[in-house]
Amino acid sequence: MAKRRIAYYLMTIPALLLFFAFHTFPALQGIFYSFTNWDGFSDGYSFVGLKNFINVFKDENVYNAYFFTFKYAIAATILINVISLLIALGLNAKIKAKNFFRSVYFLPNVLGVLIVGYIFNYLFSNAFTIWGEKLGSGFLSQNILGNPDWAWVGIVIVGVWQGIAYNTILYLAGLQTIPADLYEASSLDGASKWREFWSITFPMLAPFFTINMVLAMKGGLMIFDQIVALTGGGPGRSTQSIAHLIYTGGFTGGEFAYQSANAVIYFIVIVAISLFQIKVLQRREMDL
């Protein structure tokens, strides 16, 4: 028995080494650099203690990026979950060409985020504006990505359009785990469809709801590609997410160490949120 266990441990070594070399080690390096004043390319650097961390808290741009990121993540998480649950219910119903529609709705997930972003960027500036003009609306005839108050909505639209595909599949899988006899019993008792959804479907989907909430929130908090493709953080800094701020400030801005400190703080924030989400939502699963 003990011998077998050693064999199992040995088998994990290649994966462990790869994970350590390409994930853990760079992360530790980043934490190390956050205590220095390294600019990202010079030969030398010196230790500056907690100065970078103190400056992060004094930087208005950091607060601005947190505000945008959370605004985006919350809006996207809610919309993605509501819409993908509705689509999953539709695709699970007795409709014609069910498998065809299932693959159509999954399509956005296999397209690259940047490609989708650049296509939407073109649509926002050249196609939607023409429709807006035809409708005679001054607001809709302008590219919303160029409007500081509304650009984030454009990013939410693209993020949700692409994000629902994956969550729909997860909900669909969840719906198929619900035993049909529950529905039979409820229809014998004369329950309405509405009642059926809230008393059977939704509670039975709880584990899938948890995982979808966590995944969508995590995706929202890490938003980066869509921003690069759609607005580059603009207009001004109105759509700059934290990941985008860390990347542009660290590399184009030549403030590698400072943004490493920003990243370390963000890492702690994300860990805290994920733990909280899983704890709260799992308790809900138990209660049901």
Next chain:
Amino acid sequence: MKKGITTVLAGMLAMSLLGACGNSSSDNSANGGSSSGKVKIEFFQNKAEAKASFDKLVAKFNEANPNIVVTQVNPPDAETVLKTRAAKKDIPDVVGLGATDTFKSLATGGVFEDLSSDPVVQNIQPAYADMLKNYTANNQLNGVPFAANANGVIYNKAMFAEVGAEVPKTWDEFIAVAEKFKAAGKNAFYMTLKDSWTTLPAFNALSSNIAGIDFYSQRQAGSVKFSGTLDEVAQKQLQLTEYAQKDIFGKTYNDGNVAFAKGEAAMYLQGVWAIPEIQKANPSIDLGVFVLPATNDPSKNKLVSGVDTLLAVSKTSKHQAEAKKFIEFMLQPENVTQYITEQKAFPTITGVTQDDKSVEGLKEAFTQGNLVDFSDHYIPAAMKIDTLLQEFLQKKDIDAFTSKLDTEWDKVADRK
């Protein structure tokens, strides 16, 4: 079935491992150089517009030097890619870059060779060489100026003739021309402010002429502030937006090149680098360029011109002799002429002139040496001046903008 998949996967894994080995061994021989007979030089440059022109010169060089193979690398967002590679200590052998803050920080970081004693430098116009030396402040020449650019107002000659407008020499005349187009129901300018960097050509022309370049060293010393000094610059830049097409914040640089080529606006506040792109969209367009008249004193309105492309050699390159040979080749008068003709750029070596008709309007400024440098190159990149300008042009609050410049400048200086 399951077993089949595992076998396939294992096979793929093994193949990819072998592939990785193959790659690394060929890399090694490339670095070793003579073992495979040919020296490989990576030429990394940041101008997407100039990719084809460089390709021609690289092919010409490779043909003339059978022992050296130069490959051009031109990724999107090249400056960021370069900085990322610098962080990994992986600097390309030859780097072609603008005289931007990226060059400044890499050069001060000690990434490039000092070329000041290299024979190729003898032919360079001292003004451009001094510009580069000023950036690094270590009295080294970390790059050889290869081509210069200019930043003015591109205009559609046919549209000017239509409304009877003349090339303006002062700020008031400039605004009068814009008014004329507005009165005729046309767009005087086409602005592409969705791409934040396109705020810079106008900003550079205004601030380099009105506030001056010395302002930035004084700001560093703390003797002046942005608020007060830059008010006029901000006010004038804001004024220009009144004469532009609608939805200026929704259009990108590429949209602008096409729209200007189609005659949707009479003037385009861009550098000469946009001309080849405009002509690509409409080969028959009759356009010219003039110096943006930032003030009402014609003698004070200088042309903003800087080093558009400089060629630098990596300090860690294993083939510096070959890299220098490539640079020497690039700076030969016939190759410079070929490049500047295709790119509508300006020469940095003596004895070559840019005679293209479209940029005739700038010739006087060049011959008289009436030039001033780009002011955004003196602003730390971490400030993101283009983003600040984009935000300002939407919020239209001059005082808030100039005081924000002060706080951002201090904040960045404080983090150093």
